[in-house]
Structures are given as structure tokens and as C-alpha cells.
Amino acid sequence: MLTVGEFARLTHLSIRTLRRYHDSGLLVPDRVDEATGYRYYTPAQIPNAQVIHRLRELDLPLAEVRRVLDSEDPDERARIVAAHLRRLEDQLEQTRRAVVSLRQLLAPEPVAVELRRVPPLTVAAIEAVVDLGDVLSWYSGAMAELDAMALQGTPGGVYDNALFTEGRGSALVYLPSAVPPTGGRVLPVTLPAAELAVAVHEGAHDAIDVTYGRLGRWAAEHSLAIGGPVREHYLCGPRDTADAASWRTEIAWPVFTVAG
Numbered sequence: 001m002l003t004v005g006e007f008a009r010l011t012h013l014s015i016r017t018l019r020r021y022h023d024s025g026l027l028v029p030d031r032v033d034e035a036t037g038y039r040y041y042t043p044a045q046i047p048n049a050q051v052i053h054r055l056r057e058l059d060l061p062l063a064e065v066r067r068v069l070d071s072e073d074p075d076e077r078a079r080i081v082a083a084h085l086r087r088l089e090d091q092l093e094q095t096r097r098a099v100v101s102l103r104q105l106l107a108p109e110p111v112a113v114e115l116r117r118v119p120p121l122t123v124a125a126i127e128a129v130v131d132l133g134d135v136l137s138w139y140s141g142a143m144a145e146l147d148a149m150a151l152q153g154t155p156g157g158v159y160d161n162a163l164f165t166e167g168r169g170s171a172l173v174y175l176p177s178a179v180p181p182t183g184g185r186v187l188p189v190t191l192p193a194a195e196l197a198v199a200v201h202e203g204a205h206d207a208i209d210v211t212y213g214r215l216g217r218w219a220a221e222h223s224l225a226i227g228g229p230v231r232e233h234y235l236c237g238p239r240d241t242a243d244a245a246s247w248r249t250e251i252a253w254p255v256f257t258v259a260g
Contacts, residue, residue, distance in 0.1 A: 123174035204244035
């Protein structure tokens, strides 16, 4: 038998941590003296204590730690840990994107804006109502389907305001075509004529919200109001090169003059 102090030294875990593991039911002492309350552990409990410590370092929820400890199937234990690691990687990616945006926000630069009047445009398009978090995966599949039509021209997208304000809305991606083909999800669509305030976002899309904000500020300062779904033109993107630094995306907002 090992006293709690001895067990703490052997596992490099503090007595407070061992008490917390005991209280949560993750690592119950082999014996607790009823008279003194002293806790005693066995050497066989050392590996479990260290496994618990590593899993908690990874912020694995208590319920899942218990599942790992209770399971006798190595594959199941590996699946639980792998699923948690994927969640951590997603969180790290979100943090990285936030840092990129924050750096740009803390070092503001003026945005070059062009007012552009465009005529109606006939396109081959795929449209769906999607959740904001699913836009990228939906876009990749839709654009691959459009690319299979062997059309030429700059691809683009039209995104409903509700997609950003409500988290769910209409999204449309397209390739220009005078005589749009049909098949699968691809349908002919005519984009209406519009006056657009256009700014170019350079680089990866992690901080594209910063360019959106700068364009919106410019429009407000020039007494212009947003008049419809935002358009994006993908001058250079993932379908052209894996070098994110080379990507160039036009953000084009339909605008109209605010009276007064």
C-alpha cells in the first residue's frame, strides 16, 4: 500500500489533484481509513493515474475520461481520444483565424473601393439554403459540379444577408455562360443589373470579415446603403492555386445613395 503522499511523488501528481480525481470518481483509493480518513493506493493504480492526468491535460471531458478507463477495447479508446483531438484541432484553427483577423484590425489600412455599374449577367448556377458554418464545404462541392461543365470565366457567388445575420440563408455559386448548360443541380440564372461598391480581399479567407467591415465603413462614410445580397468574385482562389497568399476575392455590395 502507498500513502497518498507516496503515491503523489511516484505519479508527479499533487495531493490536491488526487483528491479531485477521487471526488469525481476517476481514481478511487484502494482503501480509505475510516478512523483517520487517510487514503491508500496500490502500485497498480499508478498507470491509471498518469493516463487520467494526460487526458485531463488535453481537456478531455470527465465523462469521456471514464469511458476510456472503463473500456477494455483499445480501438474504442483510440476513437474517443482521436475524436477529441479533432475537436482540439478545430478549436486551434478557429483561434488561428481569430488571430489573423485581430492583427489586421489592430493595424488598420485604407481600403480601395471601386464603384462599378454592371449589366445583367447570365450564369450557370447552383443555389441552396445553407448554414453559415457549412458554406465552405457546400461551395467546394457546388464549384466542383460547375467545373465539370467545362465553362470559362471568373466564378462568383451571391450570398443572402440572412446567411450572415441569422446564420442560415440562400447561397448561389456560378460560372458565366451565355447559354448555360443544365444537369444535376446546375440551372440557368440571370443576375440583375446593379451598382456595386467593390473592394478586393487579398490572401486567405480567414480575415475576409475585416475587408467586409472596411467596405461597409467606406459605404457608410460615402452616404451609401447596402441594397441587396452581397456578391463575391473569385479572381484567384483555391481552385487556382494552393498558395493562399495569392488568392484575390472581390467583395461587391449592391449600393444606393442615402438621401441627405
